[in-house]
Amino acid sequence: MTCPAQIVVPKPLLAEILQHLPDADAAHLSWLTCDFDLHPHRDHYGYVDDIGATEQALWIVWTDETDEADEADEAEGTEDTPSSPPRVSVERICPSKSPSSEDACWLPLRHGTPHSWTRYE
Template sequence: MTDDLRAGILAQLPPDTFFFDWLVCDFDQHANGDHHAYVDEVDETEGTPPRAVWIAWTQEAEGTEEGAPQARVSVLEICPSQSPSGETACWLPNDHRTGHSWERYE
């Protein structure tokens, strides 16, 4: 991760939020579109869907020479999908375009 990308991400996160110095996309392998990495869950408010903090970036962000790195921090609702067994829930952002996270483990 470049220093510029790290600084851009840290500037968008709440103080004292920890994240690794490397980003791995939590979506299944894909060639197009933004990549997303889970950072932390958000305290739930009664009556609201579960949410989490995510870092999104484009593949070009690592080596972008023109302008600032293209990364953003967002709070997104978590996918409500449950596995067929009901033992596991998807923890990816709602409306994600790849398979559910529970499909990797069941």
């Protein structure tokens, strides 16, 4: 099951992406979902585009504003730690191939969740 986290990409960040990828579809990039399977960490990665033939991709990375610890803090009335703003990140693509070699993982190298090809095999 994939992670349900979503983000509306802030306009300044979208403008930054479009400077690097002038042919990108702004409407497609204005709203992203996390491309990982369900995961315990708060960082989420939304795929933007490959960077040429470099085995790298451009991602938007964001952090959940709340998690179970934050919800417990809120219940106790303690201060909440602010999340970091979304950012653009260049990440190497995971080189893992499926057992049949028909599919490859397209997640960031250190994704820490099942490889993307496990969804299709």
